[in-house]
């Protein structure tokens with residue numbers, strides 16, 4: 001078993017560099033399927049979800065070459081098949097983008113239902129509604145989603161999303177880029193990774209307007225050709241380190257960010273008494289005083305991101321007074337709360353609402369990451385806690401955080417990776 005062992009209670013000082021955005025990379029890499037030629041993709045984060053999506057493309061016949069630590073060349077000119085391997089696809093959420101990309105390029109796709117973090121139900125009915133409106137036949141059999149463009153090519157149309165969905169917005173965009181005619185997505189999601197995917201596709205010859213607003217128009221083109229593109233910095237990774245400083249105290253310059261993308265997080269930290277100074281491509285975060293309570297509700301962008309909900313909860317656990325946290329996107333994103341309670345947190349959950357009574361201190365405990373951001377939040381709680389925290393199931397965290405142990409050690413955290421062959425050895429750690 002591999003776990004993180006953290007000796008907490010040390011403030012953080014120094015600088016952290018932010019990597020490329022997970023949720024942009026895992027859409028842009030499959031988008032290379034639409035391109036006739038080689039795409040050089042820069043600022044790729046080294047995380048397990050990226051490795052998996054690159055492996056899937058290779059299985060389909062793509063030529064994937066590593067240029068350096070953060071750059072890959074992906075050439076999908078000679079794709080052999082449109083059936084995605086089940087064991088790989090089920091491990092990540094982003095495998096759903098293969099439906100849109102394969103439909104767009106070949107007019108057919110066979111993709112297993114996606115995996116990803118467990119928040120209760122994660123339907124993809126809005127993706128399918130879009131594909132059907134664009135002339136695809138979609139059915140699920142034998143554990144695969146089978147999709148086929150009835151006219152051989154997707155047809156542009158109007159799609160109104162019943163719910164603001166990041167995945168459906170990007171998947172329909174992928175299916176529409178090479179479609180016949182114009183596709184209009186109404187009630188589209190506006191997250192930074194949606195704009196990044198549109199910018200990538202436009203740089204390869206697509207004709208997409210309005211990404212970042214709630215109406216996106218995609219005029220189908222006959223062909224995309226290769227080029228070079230650099231992925232945006234990860235809003236959520238940056239926000240995670242901002243909240244780590246808020247919880248543990250200290251002063252850290254978080255570099256290679258787009259401060260505009262962080263405003264929804266900055267606003268809440270300011271309310272809690274954390275100082276945040278925006279620079280051109282960095283934010284300086286400083287926490288010297290006791291944290292004060294606040295309320296947070298997660299919403300689609302530009303609201304407070306649901307992918308920051310567990311991390312802000314870790315901070316609220318240490319704020320003076322009672323805070324109300326409302327999850328506005330997912331039905332069940334509080335599975336981490338029992339683990340926080342082991343550390344002395346006082347949290348009551350009722351449906352989508354968590355009421356958090358701030359405590360003076362958290363204390364180290366043995367806990368298990370239950371998903372990606374919950375795991376990151378446990379790291380934050382461990383950094384702020386007195387004593388030793390051991391976090392198991394860290395593969396969840398490594399889905400989305402490049403070098404988290406190195407980055408935190410670089411600002412003075414006492415965190416290390418410990419590999420133990422069995423439970424008996426675990427008890428000797430710390």
Ligand SMILES: CC(=O)N[C@H]1[C@@H](OP(=O)(O)OP(=O)(O)OC[C@H]2O[C@@H](n3ccc(=O)[nH]c3=O)[C@H](O)[C@@H]2O)O[C@H](CO)[C@@H](O)[C@@H]1O
Nearest residue numbers: 023093094122123124125126127163165166167168329330
């Ligand atoms: C790989 C990736 O980018 N994952 C992100 C993506 O997930 P994902 O794309 O799965 O999330 P969505 O934005 O689609 O989901 C938002 C809400 O819409 C609902 N819904 C969604 C699609 C659908 O067809 N029907 C439906 O009812 C979901 O149940 C949820 O309540 O956006 C989420 C919301 O910002 C983030 O938490 C995830 O980190």
Ligand SMILES: C=C(OP(=O)(O)O)C(=O)O
Nearest residue numbers: 093094116117307372373
């Ligand atoms: C929920 C997340 O990822 P995924 O949708 O890939 O499970 C996340 O990035 O916080």
